[in-house]
Amino acid sequence: MTTTTTTATTTTAGRTPTTEEELAGQTVELLQALIRNACVNDGTVGSGQEVRNAETIADFLDGAGLDLERVEPQPGRTSLVTRVHGTAPDAPSLGLVGHTDVVPVEPDGWSRDPFGAELVDGWVWGRGAIDMLGLTAAYAVVTRALATSGRPPRGDLLLAAVADEEHGSVWGVDWLTTHRWDLVQADHVLTESGGVPVGPLGARTLAVGEKGGAGRLLRVHGRPGHGSGPWGGRNAIVIAAEVVRRIAAARGPVVVGDLWRRYVDALAPEPDLRAALLDPERLDDALPRLGALGAVAHATTHTTLAPTVIGAGSKPNVIPGLAEITLDIRVLPGTRPGDVEALLTETLGDLTEHVDIVGDRFGEPSLSPTDTDLYRVIERTVTARTGGAPVVPTLGTGGTDGRFYRRRGVPAYGFGLLSAGWDPGTWRGLFHGNDERVDVASLELTTAALHDVVTTFLR
Ligand SMILES: [Zn+2]
Numbered sequence: 001m002t003t004t005t006t007t008a009t010t011t012t013a014g015r016t017p018t019t020e021e022e023l024a025g026q027t028v029e030l031l032q033a034l035i036r037n038a039c040v041n042d043g044t045v046g047s048g049q050e051v052r053n054a055e056t057i058a059d060f061l062d063g064a065g066l067d068l069e070r071v072e073p074q075p076g077r078t079s080l081v082t083r084v085h086g087t088a089p090d091a092p093s094l095g096l097v098g099h100t101d102v103v104p105v106e107p108d109g110w111s112r113d114p115f116g117a118e119l120v121d122g123w124v125w126g127r128g129a130i131d132m133l134g135l136t137a138a139y140a141v142v143t144r145a146l147a148t149s150g151r152p153p154r155g156d157l158l159l160a161a162v163a164d165e166e167h168g169s170v171w172g173v174d175w176l177t178t179h180r181w182d183l184v185q186a187d188h189v190l191t192e193s194g195g196v197p198v199g200p201l202g203a204r205t206l207a208v209g210e211k212g213g214a215g216r217l218l219r220v221h222g223r224p225g226h227g228s229g230p231w232g233g234r235n236a237i238v239i240a241a242e243v244v245r246r247i248a249a250a251r252g253p254v255v256v257g258d259l260w261r262r263y264v265d266a267l268a269p270e271p272d273l274r275a276a277l278l279d280p281e282r283l284d285d286a287l288p289r290l291g292a293l294g295a296v297a298h299a300t301t302h303t304t305l306a307p308t309v310i311g312a313g314s315k316p317n318v319i320p321g322l323a324e325i326t327l328d329i330r331v332l333p334g335t336r337p338g339d340v341e342a343l344l345t346e347t348l349g350d351l352t353e354h355v356d357i358v359g360d361r362f363g364e365p366s367l368s369p370t371d372t373d374l375y376r377v378i379e380r381t382v383t384a385r386t387g388g389a390p391v392v393p394t395l396g397t398g399g400t401d402g403r404f405y406r407r408r409g410v411p412a413y414g415f416g417l418l419s420a421g422w423d424p425g426t427w428r429g430l431f432h433g434n435d436e437r438v439d440v441a442s443l444e445l446t447t448a449a450l451h452d453v454v455t456t457f458l459r
Pocket of ligand 1: 099131132
């Protein structure tokens with residue numbers, strides 16, 4: 001691990017932009033540069049190489065008079081951290097935590113170069129456009145604007161451009177909050193996953209919590225034998241197939257919580273559908289009526305079980321005695337570790353005797369309060385910037401860096417502000433998907449709204 005500090009020197013070249021248009025232009029340009037660096041995190045420790053995006057952001061901040069600290073727990077896995085110091089030691093601080101890595105692409109599925117960052121008809125194309133390089137760029141732009149405004153904030157503004165979010169944040173925020181809390185601490189935090197229009201009023205989502213992860217490995221035992229005589233045998237593949245079928249068919253308990261209720265309010269469906277969506281007995285049957293939103297509705301109200309990796313067998317003429325199934329399991333707030341084993345045992349039924357459930361990982365689900373000053377500032381800003389859209393607090397169904405702050409008692413919200421043409425189905429489809437892209441209008445809205453939130457909250 002190495003840590004280096006540099007001070008960005010003040011230059012006359014970087015005139016402080018004053019207009020929203022100029023700030024938005026900076027966000028677009030910085031986003032394009034971040035996409036082109038292609039900091040692809042494939043889960044191996046040598047991938048990502050976020051040092052390139054850290055240096056691009058450092059170059060952008062050059063001249064703003066900020067102390068820049070680079071933290072590199074593994075070679076090339078660099079996070080860049082800086083702080084605009086406030087004038088009032090007691091004033092609450094705000095952290096902007098943006099990851100700089102992206103997930104891999106399947107190039108054949110793309111209509112444009114995934115790392116070309118082309119700007120076409122008002123859209124920036126490329127891996128990371130929405131997850132989350134556009135937002136990370138806006139964080140850097142607003143940090144620079146505040147640092148060079150000549151009006152220091154009362155509370156500190158922290159900017160953390162972090163590595164490795166796409167593989168559990170092991171070399172990013174998990175590491176930073178564990179080993180360098182002095183550097184990355186903040187009283188409130190904004191990160192990704194928000195601002196998506198929902199329902200007829202275009203209510204904008206703000207992720208206030210997220211599910212926990214409790215993945216397991218199922219080891220399915222059969223009996224090996226000769227491939228020429230399958231009858232009466234116990235082929236581990238055949239047993240595993242039934243295990244997978246039961247997992248796919250499992251419905252599990254339905255939990256209609258406060259956040260789901262508020263989401264349904266924002267969707268404002270017709271009365272019969274509304275009643276079904278709020279009734280644990282009828283919810284599952286109503287999911288197809290939600291179209292692309294069905295998966296969101298399901299994940300928000302269930303602990304989900306998804307087989308993601310399967311392996312068995314080694315030779316064409318040998319019936320395998322062992323099969324392994326990896327399960328991605330995401331648990332709702334309120335779930336206890338023992339509930340995961342209970343749900344699996346119930347789902348497997350009489351097959352339990354052939355299956356070992358391996359692993360005990362339990363990432364706590366996390367939830368931030370909504371009765372904070374920051375939440376209210378965001379509400380007012382979003383409503384003002386959209387001509388009246390309310391904010392709907394949501395439960396994130398995947399993971400973000402917000403959880404590492406929440407587990408230290410720091411309220412963390414998934415922020416962003418997309419233009420009115422977006423909907424949750426399209427947004428979800430582009431996340432980690434083909435043809436990921438973002439419209440310049442959303443980058444403008446996000447930059448302007450973030451600037452409002454930061455200056456209002458810190459002054
Ligand atoms: Zn992300």
